[in-house]
Each structure stands twice: as structure tokens, then as C-alpha cells.
Amino acid sequence: MAESAHSSPPGNNEPRATAGGASADAESPSTLVTARTWGDVTEPKRVTVPAGLWTRCPSCEAMLYQKTVEQNLFVCPDCQFHFRISAGERARQLCDQDSFEPMWDKLAAVDMLGFTDVKPYKDRLVSEQKKTRRPDAVVAGSGYIKGRRIVLACLDGQFMMGSMGCVVGEVVTRAIELATKENLPLVVVSCSGGARMQEGALSLMQMAKTSAALARLDAAGGLFISLLTDPTTGGVTASFAMLGDVIFAEPGALIGFAGPRVIANTVRQELPEGFQRSEHLLKKGFVDRVVHRHELRSEISRIIDFAGK
């Protein structure tokens, strides 16, 4: 899979299986329409790329050979729907083969509030760690993109919805500081439901902490490229994600401050189609480019070159 970043998309003439295969993973094709709510967002089934030989595209419902999807960087070869991917997969896709070196990957959360909702936060952490095999919702380190050295931080939507608690805040801040110190371009890939409620007001403070660190990167003349992926909402959007010198978004990503259901409840009307999607934000002037996953490496390198970094 490591090579996938450079491989050309394989042909899409795979058989359209209608029987057998991973039908259990099939979902309704509501993805690009309006009716996505926080309920959908937190549904793990949506988030993960289903295991198995076959998978169904949640957008166009095509039956796809799993390997084909993987080799196509988890983009549907038929309709170009971008599957959600893990932070590890993201780092592998973006960086030159085997060039990504993880850092700060021993940092783990502390349950300082003794938080319990329907499940104790402590237990939730353990099960999420087991599920994702990483301590928290971020993967960061240094790597190369087409030979250009970068500092990279990727939020992991598969770990508690990529929510930002103290670990994510600390790791992102360290990444910003490394980029500042070494004068390296910083790339942060956001994929998050927002600040992590289970860590209370300290989660909120991570917004201020990361933004303050970015002020220093900015003052030092550093380059920050922010990539918004599906979904980027809440406290992550309202801090570092929206502070990129250049902001890219993957096609069709949900990007916003409040979640769609909260807004629908406030305004008591159905939300317009495509509202809070990358393309809409582009139209409204809040992202610079909507970039297909296949083009991310070359588009990011180009910006690094223009910035002279």
C-alpha cells in the first residue's frame, strides 16, 4: 500500500458483483445529499473502509474490488467519492515511500475529570486504542513530499471521531513548533468532530494553544498548508484548520463550525443542498482549492515551491 501514492488509478472495469461480496457493508447512498447529521458522523460504519474482498461505494453504490479501491487511494474509481481513511493511511499516501517518521507517538490522554457519560472515558480510550492501535487521534512526524521535507500532522477520524483533547492539541503544537524551529513547511490534515468533550475546558484551551503556536510560526515566516477532509467541524475548524496560509479541501468534505443537526435545529428548516461541503466553502471564499486526493502531493509540493520553502 505504501506505493499507492504514485500508482496510477487502475482501470475501473472490475466486475460489478451483485451477489455475494461485502453486502453487509452496504449503506444508503445519502452521502452527498443534505441529510447528514451528527448521528451519521459518529457512526463508525461510515468512517471505516470496510474490510473484505468487495466493498460498495456509499455514494454511487458500485460494487468495488477492495484492492482496486486501495490502489486508487480509497477513491471510488467510478464516481470519485473519497472514502474516509485513517491517519496512518493518510501519512503513507502523502509522503514519499517509507519517508514518514512518526514522532510524539507515545503521548496518551489523561482522564483528569473522571468523565463518564454512557461509558467511562477511561474505558472508551482503551477500546479506541485497541480499535485503532494508536494512543490517540493524531499521527504526526516528519516526512518528504516529492523530495521536499515537511512536518506532517494528521488527525485520525477513526479514534473518537478525531476529537481534539489534550493529546491532539499537544502533538499539533509540537508539530507547529518543530516546523518553526527547523523552518520546514507544515502540513496538517484535519479530520475531526471538534474539541473532545470528555476533557472539558482543557480541550477548549487546545484551540488557543495551537493558534498561539501558529502565530509564532507565522511571525517566523513559516508556511502552513491546512488540508480539510471529511469531516472537519467544531473546535478544530475554529482553530488551526482555518488558519492555513493555504487551505485545501478534499472534494465533498463536510466542513463547518456547528454540526448540520445543530444548525437544522436552530434555524428549523432543511439545510440547502451541498451546504457545508468543500465546494460550497470554495464558493464562499473560505478554502483556496478543492483538491482531488490523487493531486494532493503535487498540489502541496507546488505551494511549497511557490513559497520558496
Place this chain on the structure above:
Amino acid sequence: MTALQGNMQPTYELEFERPLIRLEKQIEELEASMRAGGVDIGPEIRRLRESHTAMLRKIYEGLGPWNTVKVARHPGRPQTGDYLRLMFKEFTELHGDRHYGDDPAMITGFGRLGSHKVMLIAHQKGKDTKQRIACNFGMAHPEGYRKALLKMKLAEKFNVPVVTLIDTPGAYPGIGAEERGQAEAIAVNLREMSRLRVPIVSVIIGEGGSGGALGIGVSDRTAMMQYAWYSVISPEACAAILWKTGAEAEKAAEALKITAADNLKSGTVDEVIEEPLGGAHRNPAVAADRLEKWITQTIRELKRFKIENLMEKRFEKLRGLGDVTEAAGSRQT
């Protein structure tokens, strides 16, 4: 003085204050009958007053997180408009955000507080229904946050300290707010406040809800009124997400650790300003007096620092917020 001035709503009752209100009525009746009949029941009244004070103290000492939220939302609780009237010698409101429009949920302007010239940046909630609707219940739009930043920059230019009063359930979640970049407006404020070259003091006077609060809350010193709440999300919204029903807001309020004491413990605020017995809504003048003292003293203290040192301290404070462990074992990407 152009800021809103509210009417108190004396009919509003907090459930846990009902025994108090019964006692108050009893005292009132006795006083009335004493005036009318001339019978000396002074000792009786004194006894009732004492038990009223004792009860008040007992209720407020044991006030749980959820009841704290209710006190923070009490319509009689002093808001920005009241504090303007009670504390400021002079206030010149400045409205323009120069981009889109004026947001009544955010009040900004030059004012005089004690011996200090300050730039006031404050949420305004409104007291009666009309005001509340006009102010969107204290939920600011992006233009409110952008106006706040523009005025903070103005203060920076003329070396005037910034005072922010926070009182919001959260930033407004609506279609227009999203389309005009609510998240971007708040994010930019966080970054710019962290490097503003004048002292900043913030006080959460009522509700400190999420990014909407923090959007004007990055400071050198942050204080909280004793019965204010401050957290990453409102208890109702937290309950709706984690418990799948807003009805569990009380549980969420407890789990989130939203009280002033909790925030002081976690270091998310630096100080707590004690409220008059029974909450600021019982005695706005005393509350305003304590708030004014804290702000003026803090500004005096901060003005002694060289601005570079002050900014360094501000950064270090923000940088140090968070609690993590290096203990995790797995190394997997």
C-alpha cells in the same frame, strides 16, 4: 451610555430558591402588618431574617453544577449592560466591523474604568424578550467576532488595555454564520489575541460556552464570577451528543466540571471573583464593585510588565495548558 439596560424580571424563580422566596414573602407580610397594626413583632422578623440568611448561605454553599448553570442564566443576573452602567465612568460604543454588519450580541468601545482607559469587548444577551431576540441570546455571529478583533487592534494601536466580558451559551449556529465563516472568525481571534501587544483581561460573567466564549477569551488573566460556568460545550448540547438526549443536561453539567472552582483547579481560569451572598442577581451593585476592583487591579499589575515579557508570559500560559502522559506503549501508524 448607549448599551442596553434591562428590566429585571422579579417573577422569575429558581426552583431551589423557592423556600427562600416563601420566607421572603412571610417577612414582607409581617412587616406590612407591623406597619398597619403597630404591634411590635420586630424580634419575630429578625428571627425570620436570620433564618433566611442561613438558608441562603446553605443553598449557595451546596450549589451543584447544574444549579450553577441556572444561576448563571438567571434573567436578573447582571449582564454587560448592567456592568457598563454600574462600573464605567464613560463609554463610547464603536459599532463598525467594516465587513458585513453590526452584531448586537457583541458590544465594543472605549471606556473609562477607575483610572484606566480600556477597550471593552463584551457579549450582550439582553434581558427582556425583545432585547434577547435582537442580541440572539448572546450568540454572536462572525461579524461580531470580527468587530471585536478590529477594536482590539485599535486598542493595540493606541496602547489601551483590552477588557473582555464573556457571557454566551456559544457562537451562533446558523446558515448565515456558517457561510460568513464563524469558524474562521473565531480562529483568527485566537491567533491574534495571543499576540496582541496590549494587556488583555477577561472575565466570564455568566455563561462561558465553547469557542464562542474563547473567541474573545484569550488573555493575560482570566477570571470567572463565582456562579458563572465555562466549558467546551453547553451541558444541553453535550447531553444531546453523548447521552442522545438533552434531558440529561444535569449529568453532563456534572461530568464536564464547569464551575468556577473546577476551572480554577484545571488552570483554565486564573482567579474566581466572589459574588455577593446568594448570587450576583441579588445584589448587582456589589457584584459590579468586586468585578471593577479585580479588573482595575489586574490592569495595574499587567501594565508594569514590558509588553514583550507580558506576551511571553501569555504564550507560556497557553502553551502549558493540557494534561497528557508519555506512557503509551504502541508505536503504530
